Amino acid sequence: MAESHEPVILTVTGLDDVVEYTLSDLEALGLSSFQTTTIWSDGVQDFTGVSLRALLQDLGVTEGVFMARAINDYAVEVPVSDGVENGPILAHHRNGEPMSVRDKGPLWLVYPYDLNSDYRSEVIYSRSIWQLDRIEILP
Numbered sequence: 001m002a003e004s005h006e007p008v009i010l011t012v013t014g015l016d017d018v019v020e021y022t023l024s025d026l027e028a029l030g031l032s033s034f035q036t037t038t039i040w041s042d043g044v045q046d047f048t049g050v051s052l053r054a055l056l057q058d059l060g061v062t063e064g065v066f067m068a069r070a071i072n073d074y075a076v077e078v079p080v081s082d083g084v085e086n087g088p089i090l091a092h093h094r095n096g097e098p099m100s101v102r103d104k105g106p107l108w109l110v111y112p113y114d115l116n117s118d119y120r121s122e123v124i125y126s127r128s129i130w131q132l133d134r135i136e137i138l139p
Contacts, residue, residue, distance in 0.1 A: 009106040010090070012059060014066070014137030019059060023092060023106075026050045029058050032089045036114040039125060040104075047110045049091035053083040061137055068109060068127070069134040071101060077138070078109070078127050086112065090132065104130035 006022040032051040035044050056062070061080055069075045082088055088111040092099060099105025108130040111119040118124070 009092070010133060010135065012135045012137065014135075014139070015059065015061075026055070026090065026092065029054045034086075034089070034112045034115070036110070036112050038110070038113060038128075044114075046095050047089060047091040047108075048093040048096075049089040049107065049110075051083070051085075052088045052090060052109065053085060055090060056080055056083040059137070065138050067136040067138060068129045068132055069136070070129055070131040071133050072131060074129060074131075076127050076129050082111075082127070086115065088112070088127075101131060107132040 006024055008020040009023055010021040010026065012019040012021070026049070029050045031048055032054070033046065033048040035046050037044055063080055065077050065079050067075050068078050088109055090107045091110045092105065092107055094103070094108075099108060109128055109132055111124050111128060113119045113124075
């Protein structure tokens with residue numbers, strides 16, 4: 001198998017080993033999609049990415065919290081319990097297009113805000129980190 005030259009878009013620390021994911025690695029965990037409105041965009045948006053639940057399962061993380069960090073070093077603590085079925089995804093496509101850094105990419109932790117009124121709160125909005133590129137699993 002040829003060595004991949006695909007860039008790493010997500011680095012996870014705080015476990016025994018550092019785990020790096022390319023877009024292909026994340027897509028291999030399974031794609032999830034939903035449509036929702038956001039407070040940062042106009043109209044209904046179509047998001048596709050890996051579910052937070054699938055990522056945490058892949059990492060073997062079942063409880064606690066993690067620190068999500070953006071390219072600009074914005075950081076927010078997210079409880080592992082947010083990783084539920086039909087919950088948030090680490091979106092890498094919006095409206096069928098890959099998300100560039102300029103357009104909130106490479107990853108945006110998006111919740112299905114229209115699905116559940118509990119997702120329309122300041123706490124959840126603060127967790128909706130874009131330009132996400134690092135996760136640190138906290139002890």
